[in-house]
Amino acid sequence: MRKTHKKLFGSRVVKTGVAVFLTSLICQWLNWPAVFAVITAIVTIEPTVNDSIKKGIIRFPASAIGSAYAVFFISLFGNSPLTYTAAAIFTIITCFKLKLHAGLLVATLTSVAMIEVIHDHYLIAFFIRLGTTSIGLLVSTAVNMFVLPPNYSSRILTNIDTALANTGEELKAIAKDILFQTQDCAQRVRVQETFAQLKKKLDTTDKLLHYQQSEAKYHRLSKELKQELQDEEEKLTALRLVHYHIGNLINTPLEDITWTKEQCTHIVTTVQALADTMENPDSFRIQQHRQYIKNLMEQFWQCKKEEQLIYKEDPSTFFNPEIVILYELLSIYHLVEQMLNTNDEQTKKASLH
Known part of the structure; x- marks a missing residue:
């Protein structure tokens, strides 16, 4: 029982919970959709602060690429299977070519998830996604640094x-x-x-x-x-x-x-x-x-x-x-x-x- 308790409530689990709560709270205060920020916050809790910062620097431009493709293809094809396919494929190819491997998964998820929620004001939606991504990255990095700092x-x-x-x-x-x-x-x-x-x-x-x-x-x-x-x-x-x-x-x-x-x-x-x-x-x-x-x-x-x-x-x-x-x-x-x-x-x- 003791081992299960430690496994379920390790420091990274606690920090992930804190990061998700703070991220969603900030997004709610700004009246922005929290889901993209929360996804980013979850994957940004790394074993070390150094990894959070390094991978965050990669994930931000990768998410921007995914968001840009989502906006571009939905403006061309609307909410259709072709839009999902094109956004996913082009996001993966671009991130791979630019060696943004650490951000590839998050960028692809962001790209396909955005298609469902964008209906108009494409440019504003794009910048809001960048904002929510930034919130997730910054909050998770801060939590990783100051809440139960990693000690091995x-x-x-x-x-x-x-x-x-x-x-x-x-x-x-x-x-x-x-x-x-x-x-x-x-x-x-x-x-x-x-x-x-x-x-x-x-x-x-x-x-x-x-x-x-x-x-x-x-x-x-x-x-x-x-x-x-x-x-x-x-x-x-x-x-x-x-x-x-x-x-x-x-x-x-x-x-x-x-x-x-x-x-x-x-x-x-x-x-x-x-x-x-x-x-x-x-x-x-x-x-x-x-x-x-x-x-x-x-x-x-x-x-x-x-x-x-x-x-x-x-x-x-x-x-x-x-x-x-x-x-x-x-x-x-x-x-x-x-x-x-x-x-x-x-x-x-x-x-x-």
Whole structure:
């Protein structure tokens, strides 16, 4: 029930209602038909103020084009099927040619809807449509800016925390079921699906971050909020890199791994510790984290020495799978440390305040 309540009465729903009410109220006061202004007001409530302004600049001339075609063709053919067809087609073609894509739908709706209500005084009707369109654009943009201004910070942080935890789970699966050749095909499919879902989650979070950065142009942010926005961007960048390194692990050819069972178990333990830290960031301890890094580094250099001996015998040999795996794990360890150190610094600052 709570989820339904949030979905039905989110900030954009509330803002749309306020914009429609104010727009229709102004049109009623001016004795202008409100329907065209209300249509414009509804579509102008965008995720950010910046989008409302940018798309509004496109929708105004597009609506003017649609209105002009409606007036022109009704003066030629009257209220007939030919008028509706010609107005719609020419509005679409003109908006497309002028690259007014964001305003194409509204312009076409305005054009065909006007035909029904215009009976005479075509020029006056045209300017009234421009006026109602302007009212819808201005009111919606103002409402978007001042009524419940868009704030995506909490969603961004939630997405980042969720993505970090999911990445940890995926890392466990890779270590147990892929790196060490358990031949579990179903598990490999699940890993690939999780990898794709994480990509979508990161893309969504990136879009939210872009929205939040756009909002910063129109609402003055405190020093703390600016720092928070920068930290969110850095965390998201680090998560994308972690995702990239996991992709490399998934796609590393693993047929020729020469590690002993003991070495494999050591890697699994190390990955398990990293995954637990990613799933529970509060358990992060820098000394313990760096000890695992040190152990991985020792194993990495040992593999490097062995590879150099192989290279002398066969110069055409590229990096062996062991070195690739260790390099990717070390990279992920480094990125996770960066992210969780940022968390610790934020916690310390919050406690000081």
